[in-house]
Amino acid sequence: xxxxxQSQPEMSVQEAETVTLSCxxxxxxxxxxxxxxxxxxxxxxxxxxxxxxxxQQNATENRFSVNFQKAAKSFSLKISDSQLxxxxxxxxxxxxxxxxxxxxxxxxxLSVIP
Amino acid sequence: NAGVTQTxxxxxxxxxxxxxLQCAQDMNHEYMSWYRQDPGMGLRLIHYSVGAGITDQxxxxxxxxxxxxxxxxxxxxxxxxxxxxTSVYFCASxxxxxxxxxxxxxxxxxxxxxxx
Numbered sequence: 037x038x039x040x041x042q043s044q045p046e047m048s049v050q051e052a053e054t055v056t057l058s059c060x061x062x063x064x065x066x067x068x069x070x071x072x073x074x075x076x077x078x079x080x081x082x083x084x085x086x087x088x089x090x091x092q093q094n095a096t097e098n099r100f101s102v103n104f105q106k107a108a109k110s111f112s113l114k115i116s117d118s119q120l121x122x123x124x125x126x127x128x129x130x131x132x133x134x135x136x137x138x139x140x141x142x143x144x145x146l147s148v149i150p
Numbered sequence: 151n152a153g154v155t156q157t158x159x160x161x162x163x164x165x166x167x168x169x170x171l172q173c174a175q176d177m178n179h180e181y182m183s184w185y186r187q188d189p190g191m192g193l194r195l196i197h198y199s200v201g202a203g204i205t206d207q208x209x210x211x212x213x214x215x216x217x218x219x220x221x222x223x224x225x226x227x228x229x230x231x232x233x234x235x236t237s238v239y240f241c242a243s244x245x246x247x248x249x250x251x252x253x254x255x256x257x258x259x260x261x262x263x264x265x266x
Contacts, residue, residue: 040192069250081193081240081257088250127192136181136200137208138242138255140192 038063040130042141049118050149057113057144059128067133070104070111075125087111123148152176154258156241162264163231171226171261173241181244182224186210186237193240199224200246231265238262
């Protein structure tokens with residue numbers, strides 16, 4: 037069984053500043069993948085960044101990066117130089133390599149203050 | 151490529167009515183799935199399919215039926231709608247031939263369903 041916990045229901049950040057969203061997970065799988073999805077008010081689910089558990093190097097996509105701590109089962113998302121368009125719900129998700137189920141956290145609502 | 155499409159975008163039902171939410175993808179993905187999103191709950195898997203003729207239950211399957219007669223389509227049926235099924239429904243697809251985290255799920259735009 038897999039669980040994903042996002043302990044921050046809401047967060048805010050000043051435009052151009054940096055913010056970190058927290059995510060912890062639990063899994064019995066030895067090979068698994070982690071994702072961050074963004075859901076703007078349009079409701080569309082957009083993949084922000086992905087991490088393969090066997091890779092030690094933290095994933096980076098432009099202004100988005102993760103801090104993957106495998107032993108601690110932690111997968112936080114850092115957004116640098118925050119922009120107004122970053123305001124959205126952010127979901128952390130986990131799936132095992134052989135699994136057909138993507139398990140989501142409850143989400144963090146990010147507000148960006150101009 | 152239209153990606154994953156869902157119809158309708160919005161729907162209001164009365165308790166006991168039936169309806170089918172439509173989902174189609176044009177990426178030749180083997181895997182398709184349905185999730186529901188409730189406030190404060192994240193997304194939860196209802197049913198999924200790994201190919202035509204193959205379906206399986208997810209975390210919250212009760213009250214929903216699915217079938218997969220073609221690779222492209224994966225409809226979700228509510229046989230007798232209940233207020234507890236008021237939610238936003240997302241369809242997603244995935245290419246099972248890709249390895250690792252490249253095997254991401256692509257989501258449709260969602261259907262907001264209200265059951266009165």
